[in-house]
Amino acid sequence: xxxxxxxxxxxxxxxxxxxxxxxxxxxxxxxxxxxxxxxxxxxxxxxxxxxxxxxxxxxxxxxxxxxxxxxxxxxxxxxxxxxxxxxxxxxxxxxxxxxxxxxxxxxxxxxxxxxxxxxxxxxxxxxxxxxxxxxxxxxxxxxxxxxxxxxxxxxxxxxxxxxxxxxxxxxxxxxxxxxxxxxxxxxxxxxxxxxxxxxxxxxxxxxxxxxxxxxxxxxxxxxxxxxxxxxxxxxxxxxxxxxxxxxxxxxxxxxx
Numbered sequence: 001x002x003x004x005x006x007x008x009x010x011x012x013x014x015x016x017x018x019x020x021x022x023x024x025x026x027x028x029x030x031x032x033x034x035x036x037x038x039x040x041x042x043x044x045x046x047x048x049x050x051x052x053x054x055x056x057x058x059x060x061x062x063x064x065x066x067x068x069x070x071x072x073x074x075x076x077x078x079x080x081x082x083x084x085x086x087x088x089x090x091x092x093x094x095x096x097x098x099x100x101x102x103x104x105x106x107x108x109x110x111x112x113x114x115x116x117x118x119x120x121x122x123x124x125x126x127x128x129x130x131x132x133x134x135x136x137x138x139x140x141x142x143x144x145x146x147x148x149x150x151x152x153x154x155x156x157x158x159x160x161x162x163x164x165x166x167x168x169x170x171x172x173x174x175x176x177x178x179x180x181x182x183x184x185x186x187x188x189x190x191x192x193x194x195x196x197x198x199x200x201x202x203x204x205x206x207x208x209x210x211x212x213x214x215x216x217x218x219x220x221x222x223x224x225x226x227x228x229x230x231x232x233x234x235x236x237x238x239x240x241x242x243x244x245x246x247x248x249x250x251x252x253x254x255x256x
Contacts, residue, residue, distance in 0.1 A: 028165030057095030064088030118149030
């Protein structure tokens with residue numbers, strides 16, 4: 001009955017998040033979104049701080065891919081590493097897509113950034129699920145979640161091309177992992193230790209979102225040395241690193 005209660009609560013929260021996002025009016029992407037504070041050029045690189053700071057994503061993504069492929073024995077189930085491998089691979093794409101976008105910000109380039117981000121979010125949600133309800137189910141749900149993430153990004157860009165921009169489905173691909181991930185940590189004990197690392201990773205990402213909201217004020221406060229959006233990249237990469245740190249340090253729990 002405990003498992004039924006947990007599953008029911010997760011389904012109810014998923015439904016509430018879905019209804020809450022869909023209850024919002026269509027949210028177009030304003031053109032002012034592309035007005036970032038760090039607009040300086042260096043060595044021919046435009047918006048150099050926001051472009052180059054994406055190397056943090058590429059670096060931590062590469063570290064994650066290398067670690068997962070070299071340590072398959074650290075996963076109790078043979079296929080349990082696939083969601084994490086997909087996650088770190090998507091993080092590499094986030095770095096590439098975001099650098100491409102910040103080179104010359106517009107909606108068309110932003111699509112590639114958001115597509116990679118959606119894949120990363122869906123992959124980590126599948127990884128959290130896999131650690132708690134079985135590797136087989138986590139692997140089965142991974143393609144479905146990746147499809148959801150892909151459709152969320154495509155729907156946003158398609159709606160912009162139609163002149164009726166709508167961010168809601170894309171927002172859902174971020175809201176679900178941020179809400180369901182910590183909830184699953186609370187409700188379903190993992191077969192591994194280090195459960196508390198995932199909420200810490202969420203906190204780092206929420207701080208990244210907060211820094212992004214303060215893009216221009218942080219830029220002004222630091223005299224142009226650092227902008228809020230550049231700081232967002234670094235904090236979000238730290239969030240990814242915290243997940244890699246968890247994988248490196250966690251141990252198997254004894255089987256019940």
